[in-house]
Every structure is written in structure tokens, then in C-alpha cells.
Amino acid sequence: MQNIRLIDSHCHLDFDVFDHDRSQVLQRAQDNNVTDIIIPGTRHHYWQRITRLTDKHQHLHACYGLHPYWADTHDKQDITKLDETIARNQPVALGECGLDFRTQQVDKKTQLFFFDAQLTVAEQHRLPVVIHSVRATEKVIQSIRKFKNLKGMIHSFSGSLEQAKRLIDMNFYISISGSVTYANAKTMKEVVKAIPLTSLLLETDAPDQADAKNHGNRNEPAYLVNTLSTIAQLREETLTDIARQTSLNAKDLFAI
Numbered sequence: 001m002q003n004i005r006l007i008d009s010h011c012h013l014d015f016d017v018f019d020h021d022r023s024q025v026l027q028r029a030q031d032n033n034v035t036d037i038i039i040p041g042t043r044h045h046y047w048q049r050i051t052r053l054t055d056k057h058q059h060l061h062a063c064y065g066l067h068p069y070w071a072d073t074h075d076k077q078d079i080t081k082l083d084e085t086i087a088r089n090q091p092v093a094l095g096e097c098g099l100d101f102r103t104q105q106v107d108k109k110t111q112l113f114f115f116d117a118q119l120t121v122a123e124q125h126r127l128p129v130v131i132h133s134v135r136a137t138e139k140v141i142q143s144i145r146k147f148k149n150l151k152g153m154i155h156s157f158s159g160s161l162e163q164a165k166r167l168i169d170m171n172f173y174i175s176i177s178g179s180v181t182y183a184n185a186k187t188m189k190e191v192v193k194a195i196p197l198t199s200l201l202l203e204t205d206a207p208d209q210a211d212a213k214n215h216g217n218r219n220e221p222a223y224l225v226n227t228l229s230t231i232a233q234l235r236e237e238t239l240t241d242i243a244r245q246t247s248l249n250a251k252d253l254f255a256i
């Protein structure tokens with residue numbers, strides 16, 4: 001495992017659950033060959049934390065965005081704030097933004113409003129977008145089709161192979177989380193096997209989505225190696241090759 005270098009393309013290191021041991025979490029990430037971590041934004045009042053973290057650590061990279069899960073709590077003014085924050089802090093991407101139709105809690109129209117508004121801001125700033133899509137992949141595709149110059153990643157991809165291919169054609173990377181390590185993740189495994197390695201990213205989505213070995217525990221970037229080994233087995237390729245190419249992909253997308 002010595003010459004392996006990994007990038008965690010999606011990890012919520014700013015969340016409160018890391019407040020008591022964040023430096024140990026970062027140390028374990030380093031010990032497990034995770035060289036860089038992308039921190040997506042979720043709500044406006046967390047953006048400042050992300051700025052503080054990424055200012056302090058060179059290998060942590062900021063995104064700012066409004067997560068669909070909290071669409072009810074976002075304010076229209078947050079779009080203006082997002083625009084200003086991006087102009088001021090030059091993050092590596094806008095996000096995470098998107099659609100989550102798993103829960104009926106948050107109104108679809110409200111989610112769509114914030115999603116489209118954020119795609120507009122991303123295009124204006126020529127920034128890649130980090131997209132959250134749960135049971136909404138068709139709608140997500142419809143929205144991003146309206147924009148000519150977008151690129152980005154679909155974080156923790158859970159759609160079909162056919163949808164993955166369409167997204168790849170639209171300049172999107174497919175990011176795979178620890179969910180792929182579970183025996184029942186049949187479609188996800190099929191996607192991982194079939195898509196080109198040049199379109200793949202790895203992520204933990206920590207503190208959520210721990211892999212099968214860490215089921216029930218708080219997830220953290222150090223566990224990315226477990227997702228890497230599952231993907232290597234599925235694709236019948238070496239850990240080194242997958243680590244190398246997925247890191248190149250992340251460097252390309254986020255310009256890091």
C-alpha cells in the first residue's frame with residue numbers, strides 16, 4: 001500500500017461530530033494514504049467553518065453550497081451570499097446541491113428552485129458542481145441539460161448504468177461511496193464494473209455511509225481504502241491503478 005495516494009472527493013469534515021477529534025481523524029486519513037479531502041458545503045452557516053478548516057490545512061479543499069435536504073431552511077438571500085462567498089474565497093467547486101426525493105419532508109419545488117439557482121451561479125463562476133441526487137437522477141439530468149458549460153460530479157451515485165453513461169457524456173464524474181461494499185448494492189457494483197476508470201471518483205461521504213466493515217460507526221476518510229479494495233476486486237484491477245487514476249480524475253475536476 002506504500003505508493004498509493006487517495007483523494008476523498010466528498011467528506012463533511014466540518015460537521016459537529018468531528019469537533020472532538022478532528023486532528024486525529026486527519027492523522028488517520030494521512031496514515032491511510034488519503035492525501036487530499038474535498039469538503040462540500042451544506043448550509044450557509046457552515047461555510048465559515050469550511051473556510052477556516054481549508055485555510056488551516058493545505059490538503060483540505062472547500063466547496064460552498066446549499067444541500068437539498070435542508071432546502072426548507074435556506075433563504076433566497078443565501079443564493080446571493082453564495083455568489084459573494086464564491087467570489088471572495090475561490091472554492092474548488094460549488095456544492096453540494098441537488099435533489100433528494102427520498103423524503104417527502106422537503107417540497108420538490110423548493111428543492112428545484114435552489115438547485116437551478118446554484119447551477120446558474122456555478123456556470124457564471126465556471127466552477128464544477130457537486131451534485132447530490134437521491135431518487136431524482138432523471139430530474140437532475142433534466143436540470144443540468146439546461147446549462148451548456150457545466151461539469152462536475154454526482155456524489156455517492158445511486159442511479160443506473162444507463163444514467164451513469166448519460167451523465168459521463170455530459171462531463172460528469174461518477175463518485176462511489178462505501179455503499180458499494182455491501183452485498184446488496186447490485187446496481188452500484190454493475191456501474192463500477194462497467195464505467196471507464198477515467199470517469200470514477202472515490203468518496204467517503206463521512207460521517208455518513210460507512211462501508212460494510214464499519215457498519216454502524218461514524219465514517220471517516222481513513223476508511224476510503226475499504227471502498228478502494230472493493231472497487232479493485234470488482235474491476236479486477238490493482239489498487240495502485242485505481243488509486244492513481246481516481247486521484248488524477250479528482251485533481252482534474254477540482255483543479256488541485
Ligand SMILES: [Zn+2]
Pocket residue numbers: 010012040096155205
Ligand atoms: Zn454529502
